[in-house]
Structures are given as C-alpha cells and as structure tokens.
Amino acid sequence: MNIDEAPLIVMDWLWKFPQLSDETLLAFKKSVDGSFRAFIRAYGDGIEAFFTPLNKTLVFFEGLITGTPWPIIVLAIGAFAWFASRRWSVVAAAVGTLLAIGFIGLWTDAMKTVSLVFAATIFSVGIGIPIGILMSRFSRFSAVVQTTLDVAQTMPPFVYLIPVVMLLGIGRVPGFIAVVIYAVPPIIRLTDLGIRLVDREVLEAADAYGCSRWQKLWKVQLPLSLPTIMAGVNQTIMMALAMVVIAAMIGVQGLGLNVLQAIANQYFTLGIFNGFAIVGIAIIFDRISQAYGRRLQKHRGEAHV
Amino acid sequence: MSEGESIEIRELFKIFGRSSAKYIDAIKDGLSKPELQRLHGQVLALNNISISMPAGKIQVIMGLSGSGKSTLIRHINRLVEPTSGSIVIDGLDILRMREQELRQFRRNRTAMVFQKFALLPHRTVIENVTFGLELRGIKWAKAREIGMSWIERVGLHGFHARYPHELSGGMQQRVGLARALSNDASILLMDEAYSALDPLIRTDMQTMLLELQSELKKTIVFITHDLDEALRLGDRIVILRDGSIVQQGDSQDIVLRPADDYIARFVKDVNRGRVIKVDAVMQPAPQKPDGSLPRIQSGATLETAAKALTNSTFDRAIITDRGSRPIGAITLRLITASLSSNPEVPLEAAPASVGAGA
Numbered sequence: 001m002n003i004d005e006a007p008l009i010v011m012d013w014l015w016k017f018p019q020l021s022d023e024t025l026l027a028f029k030k031s032v033d034g035s036f037r038a039f040i041r042a043y044g045d046g047i048e049a050f051f052t053p054l055n056k057t058l059v060f061f062e063g064l065i066t067g068t069p070w071p072i073i074v075l076a077i078g079a080f081a082w083f084a085s086r087r088w089s090v091v092a093a094a095v096g097t098l099l100a101i102g103f104i105g106l107w108t109d110a111m112k113t114v115s116l117v118f119a120a121t122i123f124s125v126g127i128g129i130p131i132g133i134l135m136s137r138f139s140r141f142s143a144v145v146q147t148t149l150d151v152a153q154t155m156p157p158f159v160y161l162i163p164v165v166m167l168l169g170i171g172r173v174p175g176f177i178a179v180v181i182y183a184v185p186p187i188i189r190l191t192d193l194g195i196r197l198v199d200r201e202v203l204e205a206a207d208a209y210g211c212s213r214w215q216k217l218w219k220v221q222l223p224l225s226l227p228t229i230m231a232g233v234n235q236t237i238m239m240a241l242a243m244v245v246i247a248a249m250i251g252v253q254g255l256g257l258n259v260l261q262a263i264a265n266q267y268f269t270l271g272i273f274n275g276f277a278i279v280g281i282a283i284i285f286d287r288i289s290q291a292y293g294r295r296l297q298k299h300r301g302e303a304h305v
Numbered sequence: 306m307s308e309g310e311s312i313e314i315r316e317l318f319k320i321f322g323r324s325s326a327k328y329i330d331a332i333k334d335g336l337s338k339p340e341l342q343r344l345h346g347q348v349l350a351l352n353n354i355s356i357s358m359p360a361g362k363i364q365v366i367m368g369l370s371g372s373g374k375s376t377l378i379r380h381i382n383r384l385v386e387p388t389s390g391s392i393v394i395d396g397l398d399i400l401r402m403r404e405q406e407l408r409q410f411r412r413n414r415t416a417m418v419f420q421k422f423a424l425l426p427h428r429t430v431i432e433n434v435t436f437g438l439e440l441r442g443i444k445w446a447k448a449r450e451i452g453m454s455w456i457e458r459v460g461l462h463g464f465h466a467r468y469p470h471e472l473s474g475g476m477q478q479r480v481g482l483a484r485a486l487s488n489d490a491s492i493l494l495m496d497e498a499y500s501a502l503d504p505l506i507r508t509d510m511q512t513m514l515l516e517l518q519s520e521l522k523k524t525i526v527f528i529t530h531d532l533d534e535a536l537r538l539g540d541r542i543v544i545l546r547d548g549s550i551v552q553q554g555d556s557q558d559i560v561l562r563p564a565d566d567y568i569a570r571f572v573k574d575v576n577r578g579r580v581i582k583v584d585a586v587m588q589p590a591p592q593k594p595d596g597s598l599p600r601i602q603s604g605a606t607l608e609t610a611a612k613a614l615t616n617s618t619f620d621r622a623i624i625t626d627r628g629s630r631p632i633g634a635i636t637l638r639l640i641t642a643s644l645s646s647n648p649e650v651p652l653e654a655a656p657a658s659v660g661a662g663a
Binding site (some may be wrong): 219 | 423424437
C-alpha cells in the first residue's frame with residue numbers, strides 16, 4: 001500500500017455517509033415493489049369488490065345531489081342553516097353564496113364537490129367519534145392512535161395515494177379515501193380531548209350516584225364534550241374541502257378538477273372562480289357548524305363557570 | 306322514606322402510591338407519615354381510623370385541608386378504595402361488594418352533595434334533581450313528581466326549568482341537596498357542602514338541613530373545616546389531623562374537654578354561650594327546690610339560660626328534664642365562669658366554689 005493513499009482510505013467514511021450499497025437498496029426496493037404488485041395481482045379484484053358498495057354509495061350520493069333541482073338544494077341548505085344557527089344572517093349568507101356560485105356557471109361542479117365532502121365528513125365523524133371515545137378510555141390505545149394520526153397529518157398525501165391508486169386505480173373511491181385520511185384526525189383528537197376535559201367533580205358525582213359506564217358516557221361525558229366535538233366536526237369539514245384539489249389529481253370531479261385544469265393551462269379567471277367557489281362552500285359549512293356549536297355552548301352558560 | 310343506617314369504620318388505612326399495601330405493616334409498626342413519604346414516596350392519607358357512626362344522626366368530620374377528611378368520606382361509597390381496614394354499613398361489608406352490587410348500593414342507599422355542587426350544566430334543575438332516579442330506571446312522570454316536591458322543599462319553587470348557571474351558588478347547592486334527597490337514600494354524604502357559600506347563606510342552609518333532618522332521620526356524614534358549623538350540626542364530631550383522629554365526641558366534649566392544644570386553639574374562638582348546654586355545667590339540684598325559682602329545660606344553651614335569668618329577678622334557676630322534674634341548678638356566676646375558656650380555671654372547680662356560696 002502506498003503511503004500517500006493511506007489517510008484517504010482511512011478517512012473515507014467521514015466524507016461519504018456509510019450507506020447501504022446501491023445494489024442492496026435497489027434489490028430491496030425491487031423486492032418490496034414486486035411483492036406489492038404480486039399482492040395486487042392476487043387480491044386486487046377482491047379488494048376492488050370490497051370497495052364496490054362504497055363506490056355505489058358515492059355515485060348514488062352524487063346523483064342525488066346533482067340530480068335534484070337547484071332551488072330545492074338552495075332551500076334545503078337554507079333550512080339547514082336556520083335549524084343549526086337560528087340566525088337569519090347565516091341563512092342569508094349561505095343562500096347568497098350558493099346563488100353566486102351557480103351564477104358563475106359552477107353549480108354542477110360545486111354540487112359534485114359538496115357531495116364528496118359531505119360523504120367524507122359523515123364517514124369521518126362516524127368512525128372518528130368512536131375512536132376518540134376509545135382513546136379517552138384506554139391510554140395505551142390512545143398512544144398508538146396519536147402516533148398514527150401524527151403520521152397521517154404530516155405524510156404528504158401523494159405518498160399514501162400511491163398504494164391506493166395502485167390498488168384501486170383513479171376515481172371516486174381513492175379520492176374519498178384520501179380525503180378521509182386527511183380529514184379524520186381533528187374529529188378523533190377533539191373527541192378525545194373533549195371527553196378528557198369534562199369536569200372531574202361532575203364525573204365523581206356521576207359515579208357517586210351509581211352511573212354505569214354507558215350511562216356515564218351518554219348522560220355526562222358526551223353531552224358535556226359536545227361543543228368540543230362540534231369544533232372537531234367543523235375542522236373535519238374544512239380539511240375535507242382543503243383536500244378536493246389534491247383529490248382531483250386522482251380523478252375526483254368537481255371544483256378541484258377545474259382548478260387543476262386552470263393551473264395546467266394558465267387560465268387565471270377559471271382558477272379564481274373555482275377557488276372562490278371552494279372558499280364560499282367552506283365558509284357556508286364553517287359558519288353553520290360554528291353557529292350550532294355556539295348554540296350548544298349558550299345552553300350551558302360556559303361564561304359563568 | 307328510608308331512615309338512617311349505622312356506619313362502622315374499623316382500622317381504616319389509606320396510603321396513596323404504587324403498591325401501597327406493602328407499607329401497611331411498617332405504618333402499623335410506627336413508621337411516621339413524613340418518613341413514609343421521604344423513604345418510599347408514598348402518602349399516608351388515613352392512619353388507623355375507627356369511627357362508629359350511629360344511625361339517624363349527623364356525624365361531622367372536621368379537619369383542615371390535607372387532614373384526609375374528603376378521602377375518608379369517599380370511602381363510605383367507595384369512590385376511594387382503602388388500603389386496609391373494614392367498613393360495615395348496617396351489617397353489610399361494603400368492601401366485599403362487586404362492581405354491579407356497588408353500583409346498586411350507590412344508587413339506592415347513598416347520596417352525595419359536593420363542595421362545588423357538581424351539577425350537570427347541560428340539564429335543567431328538575432333534570433338534575435331527578436338524575437339519581439333516572440339512573441335507577443324510575444319512570445319520568447314519577448321521577449318528576451318526586452323531584453318537584455323536593456325542589457319545593459328546598460325553596461326553589463318556580464326554578465325547575467332553569468339551568469344551573471342561571472342560579473346563585475346558594476341556589477345551586479339547594480339543587481345539589483334536592484338531588485341527594487330525591488334519591489331517598491338512607492345515607493347522605495356531604496363533602497364540604499356549604500364551604501363555598503357566603504356566611505349568611507351558609508347559616509340558612511344549616512338551618513334547613515337541621516329542619517329536614519328532624520323529620521328525615523337519615524345518617525348524615527358532614528365534612529367541614531369550620532368548627533362553628535361542626536358544633537352547630539354535629540350530633541357527633543370527629544376531628545382529623547394529618548390523617549389521624551385527634552378527638553371524637555359530641556360538641557360538649559370538644560368545647561369543654563379539648564383533647565390537646567391543637568383542638569384547644571380551635572375552640573378558643575368559639576362562642577361558648579351558644580354551644581355549651583346547661584347540663585354540662587349544672588350543679589346538683591337542691592333537696593327542696595324553691596317553687597318560685599325560674600325553670601330551664603335540659604338541653605338549653607348557656608346563652609338561653611343567661612337570658613332567662615337576666616329577665617327574671619333571681620340569680621339562680623332549676624334545670625328540669627322533659628318531665629319537668631328538677632335535675633340540677635345553675636347560677637348566673639356559674640354561667641359567667643363557664644363562658645370563660647381560660648384553661649387556668651378548670652370548669653370542674655367552678656361549680657364547687659359557687660355552690661359553697663349558695
């Protein structure tokens with residue numbers, strides 16, 4: 001060995017990170033990708049069949065909303081706003097925004113977006129609240145779910161979309177799954193938080209009067225955490241709306257797809273119109289759900305305690 | 306109406322901390338509370354508590370914060386599990402109960418009133434009051450009828466449809482009391498129930514409790530840090546300090562014979578005229594009582610006796626029992642001497658000297 005070369009050889013690891021060899025890495029990636037493809041070939045049809053009912057539900061939902069005459073939809077959302085908020089200002093804002101969206105020619109696209117967001121929200125709330133309740137009861141389960149939610153919230157959506165698209169292709173179902181993964185964390189976290197925040201003395205009173213676990217949950221914990229849970233529902237809706245553009249990349253129709261086209265073709269006005277339509281829908285749902293949450297709070301006179 | 310049941314607490318220990326059971330023997334062998342905390346990081350909350358609470362009486366447990374009184378009351382309905390010891394209620398060992406049994410026991414035989422009221426903020430007054438009945442599965446119409454009558458009894462007529470936050474503290478605690486009484490449990494646990502209330506409202510609530518108790522005769526366990534409240538309400542009083550019992554007895558025992566300096570310091574500021582009863586200080590009745598002397602019934606306080614004597618022309622009175630038989634005598638001088646809490650003048654000596662002059 002030459003004397004001049006020796007220090008270089010010795011110090012090599014300092015300048016170049018001691019990584020796995022390129023061949024090993026390549027082999028690893030190939031084998032994982034290969035076995036995933038094999039998995040899809042073997043079970044892909046079964047998995048697709050599993051999701052068929054979901055797809056049918058989504059198609060039905062979309063058909064229902066886009067197929068209903070527009071005045072009925074406007075009336076229905078107006079009535080919904082009234083029952084949730086009991087304030088005419090909220091109703092007027094909701095109806096006004098809807099009419100404006102229709103006026104600029106985006107009615108059908110907006111309804112497609114609304115139908116997806118609505119379905120994703122219902123599904124998220126449906127699985128999120130029970131998970132939140134379980135988390136508040138079992139702290140080990142809570143630790144696992146917390147970590148999962150941290151991953152779900154920070155992982156770029158495209159990454160978890162790769163296997164979903166490989167499995168199910170592009171279309172409504174992968175879009176729906178992507179939206180749910182993105183939108184479900186707030187409702188889970190806030191249900192858990194709401195239940196944990198219930199006054200300790202009130203819980204003690206419930207125990208002292210002989211509540212069973214179910215009675216305590218239904219009569220004390222859930223009613224008292226409802227305002228926090230409603231904040232979670234509100235956040236879930238907002239997250240679902242924020243996802244519609246990304247969902248459009250995997251074949252979900254609606255306002256998001258228009259935004260994508262506007263970006264690709266540099267149609268400034270089309271982008272602005274659709275962007276504002278999304279914002280408008282977001283504001284409608286936000287104000288309605290917040291007003292409902294506030295009405296729940298007023299009932300309890302939170303300010304006095 | 307369910308009348309009271311007796312509660313027997315025997316050699317109860319409670320240590321807060323992990324695997325606390327193994328330190329019991331060390332405590333029984335004389336390891337002190339600070340040592341236990343320093344050496345093992347365990348907190349001794351209750352140290353060898355034995356109390357027998359008679360049925361149908363008000364048992365007051367008094368102590369300052371940190372004395373373990375709230376922990377003790379929570380053992381009676383097992384909101385806190387003891388580390389060792391036994392609790393027997395009307396012959397039934399409540400520590401043997403399984404979960405289901407315990408729930409039934411809490412629903413039917415105990416009711417609790419809390420310091421910060423612990424009402425359900427999303428329910429109206431009547432819905433709060435009927436909470437216990439609802440848990441027992443009683444039909445709404447029947448529960449409402451019971452609840453409304455108790456709302457009436459605690460003086461909240463017309464407030465049944467309000468929410469707790471719309472009521473003042475005193476009114477909220479009336480709701481708490483009505484909720485407890487609706488349950489018709491034989492044991493009423495009151496954890497510093499009146500400590501959060503203004504003094505005047507507190508006195509009102511004490512009066513109401515005494516009135517209700519004269520009729521209901523429940524076993525009431527009442528926690529307080531206020532000696533005046535303890536002396537006013539308690540048929541029997543236990544004083545706790547650092548998790549141990551310092552003294553047990555009725556109000557006369559506590560005021561006239563404080564067990565140690567700690568209690569003597571408490572008792573110093575008490576209005577003795579309103580607490581001490583003539584029976585505790587009277588002299589023997591004269592052989593042939595003068596028929597013209599004023600008569601005072603047994604059980605009257607010194608204050609009442611002093612007023613009666615001051616309004617008459619005499620300086621002595623005959624104490625009679627309920628059947629108007631003379632059982633003792635009292636003089637104004639004796640009353641005055643008894644009102645002094647100066648330990649240098651032992652009360653036992655006072656009757657003798659006054660008696661010699663009479």
